[in-house]
Amino acid sequence: MSIATIVRGGSIVMLIALAIQAQQTHNENWTRCSGTDNDLIIAGCTAVIQAGGQTPEQQAQIFFKRGLSYVNKKLYDLAIQDFDQALRLNPNADRILLGSLLHWLKIAR
Secondary structure (H helix, E strand, O other), X not given: OOHHHHHHHHHHHHHHHHHHHHHHHHHHHHHXXXXXXXXXXXXXXXHHHHHOXXXXXXXXHHHHHHHHHHXXXXXXXXXXXXXXXXXXXXXXXXXXXXXXXXXXXXXXX
């Protein structure tokens, strides 16, 4: 077996390992984004948004979920940005509209 064959084989193994690690990280971020801890939701949803590859409807749900976590943490300016982005991505989503309205009600208190 030549050194070139060994190096090529090692490169393929390394690429496969990196792909597996990336998939695990992606799955972990989705799990965090779908969780109940606001800090983990924000971190996980942010990573999922940055990774891309979702449909506009999925992106809208991710922004909505992260926006609710911002509301829970009283980070209202960030919540507004996320609700606005969610509405831009999916303007017909009643749940997102409701989240925006609830947010405004909390601010008005």
